[in-house]
Amino acid sequence: MNATIDVLLTEPVSTINPNLFGHFIEHLGRCIYDGLWVGEDSAIPNDRGIRRDVILALRQLHPPILRWPGGSFADDYHWPDGIGLPSERPHRVNIWWGNAVETNAFGTHEFMHLCRAIGAQPYLCGNVGTGTSRELRDWVEYCNFPTGTALSDLRISNGAEQPFGVKYWAIGNESWHSGGSFNPEEYVTEYCRFSTFAREFGPEKLYLVACGPSGNDLDWTERFFTRLRDRIAPITLHAFSGHYYIGRAGTATNFNDSEWYDLLWQVRAIEKLIVEQRALMDRFDPERKVHFIVDEWGAWHPPEPDHKESLLWQQSSLRDALFAGLVLDIFNRHADKVAMANLAQAVNVVQSLILTEAERMLVTPTYHVFDMYQSHQGAQSVRTLISTQEIDFTYRDEAKRIPILSGSASLRDNVLTMTMVNTSIDEPCEALLHIYTAEVREVRETTLTHPDIRAHNTFSDPGRVNLSAVRAIPVKGNTIQYTFAPRSVTKLQLLLA
Numbered sequence: 001m002n003a004t005i006d007v008l009l010t011e012p013v014s015t016i017n018p019n020l021f022g023h024f025i026e027h028l029g030r031c032i033y034d035g036l037w038v039g040e041d042s043a044i045p046n047d048r049g050i051r052r053d054v055i056l057a058l059r060q061l062h063p064p065i066l067r068w069p070g071g072s073f074a075d076d077y078h079w080p081d082g083i084g085l086p087s088e089r090p091h092r093v094n095i096w097w098g099n100a101v102e103t104n105a106f107g108t109h110e111f112m113h114l115c116r117a118i119g120a121q122p123y124l125c126g127n128v129g130t131g132t133s134r135e136l137r138d139w140v141e142y143c144n145f146p147t148g149t150a151l152s153d154l155r156i157s158n159g160a161e162q163p164f165g166v167k168y169w170a171i172g173n174e175s176w177h178s179g180g181s182f183n184p185e186e187y188v189t190e191y192c193r194f195s196t197f198a199r200e201f202g203p204e205k206l207y208l209v210a211c212g213p214s215g216n217d218l219d220w221t222e223r224f225f226t227r228l229r230d231r232i233a234p235i236t237l238h239a240f241s242g243h244y245y246i247g248r249a250g251t252a253t254n255f256n257d258s259e260w261y262d263l264l265w266q267v268r269a270i271e272k273l274i275v276e277q278r279a280l281m282d283r284f285d286p287e288r289k290v291h292f293i294v295d296e297w298g299a300w301h302p303p304e305p306d307h308k309e310s311l312l313w314q315q316s317s318l319r320d321a322l323f324a325g326l327v328l329d330i331f332n333r334h335a336d337k338v339a340m341a342n343l344a345q346a347v348n349v350v351q352s353l354i355l356t357e358a359e360r361m362l363v364t365p366t367y368h369v370f371d372m373y374q375s376h377q378g379a380q381s382v383r384t385l386i387s388t389q390e391i392d393f394t395y396r397d398e399a400k401r402i403p404i405l406s407g408s409a410s411l412r413d414n415v416l417t418m419t420m421v422n423t424s425i426d427e428p429c430e431a432l433l434h435i436y437t438a439e440v441r442e443v444r445e446t447t448l449t450h451p452d453i454r455a456h457n458t459f460s461d462p463g464r465v466n467l468s469a470v471r472a473i474p475v476k477g478n479t480i481q482y483t484f485a486p487r488s489v490t491k492l493q494l495l496l497a
Ligand code: AHR
Pocket: 026, 070, 071, 072, 073, 173, 174, 296, 344, 345, 350
């Protein structure tokens, strides 16, 4: 036996916030233009300019929340540019992403339509870097005030009779760099000014997000909350966001065995981020009224030699799928500490769910992991103890170890969902599962794996890495023996008696 898994049903961690399975799109490379947006006149089937195949694929994941318009782009985006007649919208330079000409064809109304079409809550990132508190205040009014003011009537005249009811707003993005190069104290000043004027213009309570550190910079967090505590007037703050990218182990599709293991090994930094940032925040906010969120994460690889100029376009292999599974399991296990997360990015950029090329579209192995893991949304995370063998490997002359098996479990009604990642390239992992304390009637198994660790989906072979069909395995009792396939992500749904 290589592992034992003890699921402690009587030890709930917390409800898994559905927003942990959120997504992100930015005006970057081919994410929006030539990705999800083709325009109404395109020969590619579309729904008000948005590719229909992309809408259908995203909708199937039940994405809870979608962040837009950036990223770095957000701090140079002026929302009035993206409303009104498309032919009259100004063209601007996208300073962060290759000086591309931004046509503003995709703006607030188009984004809201996308969110409605896929069933996601909109999450807007406000412009602190080159914007003003008035501009943000006006965007909130434009979106949320019902009727009878210049801005709400403008929205109505632009085709949206009903307010958009946007709850989630970020005050800037990566304010330590592309958002304005502030230090934490300076950013607190900006945060307070902007948040004071982001008002509740409609019935919905706003959820305001402050920019957190670069990586796991604890100094930023300490200084941010120290300065915030000194404010005289009460400041509205609902969440503090971290970003975390992992890479530097080969490219997306060209890596050796050590690089396979090293990328998956790097995942532990995300767990450290959550635990350490939350512990520090707890000193200022022991009741956890302010959430910790990770509103950008993903595997960001060096570009392939033939894609040097393509603005963060990258393939997504089986290795990225295991990486996604490991990260989502971390979120589940720490569901008491982290409230939202957004994969970067949904289409054609960084760790994509979807790749497009002219009229063709494919879903990546990462997409399949989000598909499997959607059963966790809103379920109760339960403590799961995994005792597993480890794999020794060497990367750049450093000896390292990685567990063969890791995962998470959640309970909804009488269904226990377990998701497990076997990181071993060639070893199946035999495990003994103990469910304390319930009888299991049936197990339903779905697996994502492939004989080739570098396997990925291409337009000539879009189904190369795909989910297995669901297999039902009859069982009895509360102990199950199960073998996890090598290099796999597996979902087991246990029907409890
Ligand atoms: O996701 C790509 C970029 O990564 C975002 O624009 C920025 O916020 C981050 O540095």
